[in-house]
Amino acid sequence: MKKPKLTVVGAGPGDIDLITIKAIKTLKTADVVLYDALVNEKLLEYINPKAEKIFVGKRRGCYKYKQEQINELIVARAKSYKHVVRLKGGDPFIFGRGAEEMEYAASFGLDVAVVPGISSALAVAAYQNIPLTKRGSSESFWVITGTTKEHKISRDIELAAKSNATIVVLMGMSKLPQIVKLFQAEGKHNLPVAIIQNGTTSKERIGIGTVDTIEKVVAEKALENPAIIVLGEVVKHRDLLHKVLEKETLNAALEV
Structure with missing residues (x-):
């Protein structure tokens, strides 16, 4: 059986052509994708068609999920579906809280990885x-x-x-x-x-x-x-x- 895994992926600044090839390859292997409000929805077409897609977007004054809920969702889905991709606008390590999510996932025994994105x-x-x-x-x-x-x-x-x-x-x-x-x-x-x-x-x-x-x-x-x-x-x-x-x-x- 595959070990539960979280991959945090940078979607780039908005233009769909500015996502990386590695990011696209990762989306095709996902079992679940949690994506943010700043992600261009056309990028969802690259996701494994069998994968579950969950919008967890956050914008000022409008929160679909709180950060604590997103962390818990990552762990729960990873243990059920195995490979969770967290798709974030820009680069996940530039004010994207990608490092925090990876630390939380690792504390529950998940494998973690990051695919850098082009920062806005x-x-x-x-x-x-x-x-x-x-x-x-x-x-x-x-x-x-x-x-x-x-x-x-x-x-x-x-x-x-x-x-x-x-x-x-x-x-x-x-x-x-x-x-x-x-x-x-x-x-x-x-x-x-x-x-x-x-x-x-x-x-x-x-x-x-x-x-x-x-x-x-x-x-x-x-x-x-x-x-x-x-x-x-x-x-x-x-x-x-x-x-x-x-x-x-x-x-x-x-x-x-």
Whole structure:
């Protein structure tokens, strides 16, 4: 008999083509799949057709299952069906609680494994032509949760605001006014900011501004979760690239 097993799988940031081949192979071997709200439902087509599919999605203010219930469900299903796959948006080790679920499962004797995914922290910005590092603009980047488990703003954002690094904030829209104040306190009023909602999907929307104007941009465009916040000089690259492309297009048209 197979030993009960949990495999935590990263589904990527939303575009179904950004899931890995290994993740697809794992889904095909699953007996049960527990999937989150941020997982593109088209990915469910890759699952073993005989597998049980359970939606355990969690979003702010809406919880299908509490985390404790998900942990218990993983163990119960693994001992009954053997191979449970926990499918999570992005990368399960980047604010995805994948490590916690694996520790819980291992404490009950389950084999555990992880299949990394492409994090929204990287891919969403890239899809909008925003590099997190760029020679002459940014030598490093921070990826920070905007909201801690106590529902407070992360103290790391205050530290990050003092640096010259690119800052990527996940789950931070509800804390945007506080984030803005922290950067204003460091004199970074004109620092470029991008907010990208539903990144890498057909519903993607973006707002570009500065620390001083981004709240107004968000209000005008009605941007909301799920979204990431990118703060840094690298945000300018998107506009620079567009200008280069427009110039090349114009030159090509004049040559015809």
